[in-house]
Structure formats: C-alpha cells, structure tokens
Amino acid sequence: MKQMVRCVLLVLAVNAVLIFVGFTRFGTKAPCYEKQSEQTTVEGPLRKGANRPLAPSSEFLVPNIVHYIWYSTQSIPFLFHHMLSVLSVHKIIRPEIIYFHTNNEPNGPYWKRIQNLSNFKIKRREPPTNLFGEKVKTAIYKTSHSNIDRVKVLLEYGGIYLDLDVLVINSFDDLRRYPCAMGLESKTKACGDVIVCSKQSPFLLLWINSYLDDYQIKVWAYNSGQVPFNLARRYPHLVHMDQGHINNPNYKESDRIWGTKHYAWKNNYALHLYYRQWKNNHKTIEPNDENIRTWNGTFGEIARSILFGNASIIKAH
Numbered sequence: 001m002k003q004m005v006r007c008v009l010l011v012l013a014v015n016a017v018l019i020f021v022g023f024t025r026f027g028t029k030a031p032c033y034e035k036q037s038e039q040t041t042v043e044g045p046l047r048k049g050a051n052r053p054l055a056p057s058s059e060f061l062v063p064n065i066v067h068y069i070w071y072s073t074q075s076i077p078f079l080f081h082h083m084l085s086v087l088s089v090h091k092i093i094r095p096e097i098i099y100f101h102t103n104n105e106p107n108g109p110y111w112k113r114i115q116n117l118s119n120f121k122i123k124r125r126e127p128p129t130n131l132f133g134e135k136v137k138t139a140i141y142k143t144s145h146s147n148i149d150r151v152k153v154l155l156e157y158g159g160i161y162l163d164l165d166v167l168v169i170n171s172f173d174d175l176r177r178y179p180c181a182m183g184l185e186s187k188t189k190a191c192g193d194v195i196v197c198s199k200q201s202p203f204l205l206l207w208i209n210s211y212l213d214d215y216q217i218k219v220w221a222y223n224s225g226q227v228p229f230n231l232a233r234r235y236p237h238l239v240h241m242d243q244g245h246i247n248n249p250n251y252k253e254s255d256r257i258w259g260t261k262h263y264a265w266k267n268n269y270a271l272h273l274y275y276r277q278w279k280n281n282h283k284t285i286e287p288n289d290e291n292i293r294t295w296n297g298t299f300g301e302i303a304r305s306i307l308f309g310n311a312s313i314i315k316a317h
Helices: 002-019 044-049 080-093 109-114 144-157 202-213 222-234 251-256 275-281 298-308
Strands: 065-070 097-102 120-124 159-162 166-168 180-186 189-197 240-242 270-272
Touching: 065 080, 065 144, 080 097, 080 109, 080 159, 080 166, 080 298, 097 144, 144 159, 144 189, 144 202, 166 298, 180 222, 189 222, 189 270, 202 222, 251 275
Parallel strands: 065 097, 065 159, 097 120, 180 240
Antiparallel strands: 159 189, 166 270, 180 189
C-alpha cells in the first residue's frame, strides 16, 4: 500500500513539473521511483544524443560552486590525484567556493597544499542516516554514504559535485546552462562522479527517493548509476545526459587512462580516473610530484597540464 501511494504521488509530481518548472521545495517528501526493466537500452531522446527535448538555457541555471564529500572513520592521507582534482577545479572552473564536506579531515602534504586556496572551504558534515524522516539502510561499501549525500548536498546548495578522482579539463559553463547534467558511463548506465544541478532540480528529488524505496546496497553503482540512467530515459526533459565527454574512457579502459595507450582528452569536460579499479592491479605504484614528470600516458599529460601548464614530458637536466 505504501509503495502504491508513492507511485500515485510520482505521477502527480511529474505532471506538476511539466506545469510548474520553478518547483523548488525540498522539505516535502519526494514521490516514488519506479524500477526500470533490465531490458532497457538507450532509445528515444538519449539515442546518439539526438532529439533531446531539454535544450540549454541562455543563462546559467547552476551556481558556480563545487562540492567534494569525504567520509572516513579516521584521518587518512590525501593522495596526489586528490590534490590534482581540486587544483584542476580551481584552475579551470574557477568556482566561487570549493566546499569540502567531511566528518574527518584527511592529512598529509597534499592536503596542506590545497588548503592554501582562497576559495577552499571545509564543511563539517556527518554521513546521512535518514531521509525525509525515514531511516536509510546501513551502507556496505565505504562510498555509499557519499552516494546519498552528493544528491542531498546538491538539493541544499546546488552546484557541481565531483568525485575526488575526477580531473577537470574544460570549463563546465555549457553544462551549467541545464537544470541538471551528468554523464553516461556506458550505453545503459550513468555515473555519479560528476553531477551538475540546480537545487531546484526535480530530477534530484526523484533520484534521492530511490535511496528509500529501491536502495540496493549490495549492487555496486545501482542507485548512483543505474537509477539516474533509468530516470533520464523516462524523464529526458529534466536532465541532460552527456555522452563521451565526462566518462570516456570508462572503467573498462584503464590502460587508456593510466597506461601508455594515449587518449585524445582535450575535448573532454573532465576525465574520471577510476583510481580504485586501477590501483587494485597496480598496488606498488602511486603517482607523486616526481614520477608525474615522466609519466608516459594520458594521466601524465593531464597531470602536467594542471601542474605546469604543459602536457609534455619533463626531462631531467
């Protein structure tokens, strides 16, 4: 009965969105999320990026604010690629504020370096345990709390959410002209590593409700990737799904990111490093200030571009 009521509310909510584009209220409980068939493939408005009903606005709809989320049971080192992500944001996006939401600040020299940025602000925050007054299932994976909170933070502030293994390459201004934008990771799944949304976005409300009605804690990236894809296919007028400029190469192509197989990265908005997947197979290698100078491959080129303004290998004198 409870699920039926939520489904009725969903129909009403979507109709309301079509009439009232300025929907803004976050305090009211979100309508239900309907589970998508496993047979769904990219069709209609998302097919090859053509015929999208959602057109960019002539004005910016998303504030130029960037959010990172870092939850940990203790203080742990901030790694080189984490620092690179923040520096790329500071250099390319030039946001008004970079919010670092955390319950336990990281440590180390790379953490100290980014704190010198004038627009970098630390926000104390605890992992979410409730939504709309209802208890959320206990997370299994350590990233699960941030999966929920990245949607919640954007509903509170609006702006740009980034994973800390995402390097920014070009301005996000085009993406900020949509009420909500993110990237496809494959033909049948989105990825929550980059989310650009106004806090008025109805898409976020539909998405966050899945963490109550259809939270599949044992399925990796279901709620953070499959759910937004399904919603985007069903409601293409609420979100822009980028194809090829955020999550390309994807997690199956780590050699084109970390290895010597070069990728033509300069037209991307950003590049997702998929650091954990790569690190599982390369446990003894960790990028740093020294080895990045001669790192041969896509990652090395982008890192040098961020740090030194030139992607070329730096030869020892």
